[in-house]
Amino acid sequence: MHTPAITGTGVFTPEKFITNAELVTAFNAYVDLYNSENAEEIAAGNAVAKEYSSEEFILKASGIEQRFVIDKSGVLDPEVMHPLLRQRSDDEPSLMAEMGVDAALKALAQAGRKPTDVDLVICAASNMERAYPAIAIEIQQLLGVEGFAFDMNVACSSATFGIQAAADMVRSGSVRRALVVNPEICSAHLEWRDRDCHFIFGDVATATLIERAEDATGAYFQIKSTRCATEFSNNIRNNNGFLRRSRPSGTADRRDMQFMQNGRKVFKEVLPIVSAHIAAHMENENISATDLKRLWLHQANKTMNDFIGRKVLGRTPAPEEQPNILQDYANTSSAGSIIAFSKFSDDLADGDHGLICSFGAGYSVGSVVVQKHG
Numbered sequence: 001m002h003t004p005a006i007t008g009t010g011v012f013t014p015e016k017f018i019t020n021a022e023l024v025t026a027f028n029a030y031v032d033l034y035n036s037e038n039a040e041e042i043a044a045g046n047a048v049a050k051e052y053s054s055e056e057f058i059l060k061a062s063g064i065e066q067r068f069v070i071d072k073s074g075v076l077d078p079e080v081m082h083p084l085l086r087q088r089s090d091d092e093p094s095l096m097a098e099m100g101v102d103a104a105l106k107a108l109a110q111a112g113r114k115p116t117d118v119d120l121v122i123c124a125a126s127n128m129e130r131a132y133p134a135i136a137i138e139i140q141q142l143l144g145v146e147g148f149a150f151d152m153n154v155a156c157s158s159a160t161f162g163i164q165a166a167a168d169m170v171r172s173g174s175v176r177r178a179l180v181v182n183p184e185i186c187s188a189h190l191e192w193r194d195r196d197c198h199f200i201f202g203d204v205a206t207a208t209l210i211e212r213a214e215d216a217t218g219a220y221f222q223i224k225s226t227r228c229a230t231e232f233s234n235n236i237r238n239n240n241g242f243l244r245r246s247r248p249s250g251t252a253d254r255r256d257m258q259f260m261q262n263g264r265k266v267f268k269e270v271l272p273i274v275s276a277h278i279a280a281h282m283e284n285e286n287i288s289a290t291d292l293k294r295l296w297l298h299q300a301n302k303t304m305n306d307f308i309g310r311k312v313l314g315r316t317p318a319p320e321e322q323p324n325i326l327q328d329y330a331n332t333s334s335a336g337s338i339i340a341f342s343k344f345s346d347d348l349a350d351g352d353h354g355l356i357c358s359f360g361a362g363y364s365v366g367s368v369v370v371q372k373h374g
């Protein structure tokens, strides 16, 4: 048995971002357009008038201040309200693969490794650009990695579930080095015309390199243990899929083809699941709250993270103990906890423990206890 370690992480951040002010201006213009186009139906009681969104609500309810996106123009056009992403030919790299490769190269550079050192690529994300061939295999080919690759989807928990799969293979010796890549084009499965959720998501890609601790060329985070759990819920759901085409005509605009959630229920139901999950994992590892120097949590909602931080540590965490990135990136699904880990882990001292935890649709929750070396 070998000791798995995280030796590098990388983040691809799109160039464009949308502030809450820009988002709300566009959304409210769309509301005006919708209400005037449907004025007669609304007056007759056959349609419901849409209401304005507000910057104050978004910040207060979520803690989000802006989000990065691959395409800004379509999202902010009141007559479009979705990203305009060019259909690429089969000969071109797909968008997810391109974003994933950028993040993967950064993770490799940090670890002092070349793509040819890697023998497994897992593309773990919430929504795949296509069913097959696997995006992971395309990333493998673009990087020039030998070995094998596969896609997996556990929604917002995809990264931690991917890390568990990779760490277990490194531990057993079936692979020597694995890249877990999380390209998240959340802007394309978000319904930007829905006031309840239009502010939630952003686009990004993250990558994590996992290899034997003995192979590390510099400082690394030993993966001490991982723990994954799932429990079925319809409260976060997306019904898009290959059966869409076999439905009767007129279904192209069905609301359930995009991201759907019952945000209040998610908030209430997921918090106890995550708190209990982390507590049990820490107990198993014999790690007390005072041993834990950092929590890198899934980035969906600031109040939610504050609650989990307080529950886990038994006190209000200092901002540096539980870093949030959601104010800049919004919810980036599986990538959120890895962005936080990538940006806020260098300063930990030799021997310090930390915990990465992601949670979301499924329901699903995954946690990784790490210890800094070097």
Ligand code: COA
Residues within 6 Å of the ligand: 052, 053, 054, 057, 058, 061, 062, 156, 195, 196, 197, 199, 236, 261, 262, 263, 264, 266, 267, 300, 301, 331, 333, 360, 361
């Ligand atoms: N602007 C202004 N008002 C808005 C609004 C907006 N964009 N969206 C909703 N509102 C209104 C609602 O209509 C509601 O009004 P009412 O009280 O008159 O009915 C009020 O604000 C509260 O709405 P609600 O949806 O209950 O807000 P919330 O406090 O639950 O916050 C979320 C919404 C989505 C931010 C929050 O529930 C959340 O973060 N949930 C967990 C999400 C999560 O983790 N999802 C995982 C996805 S991977």
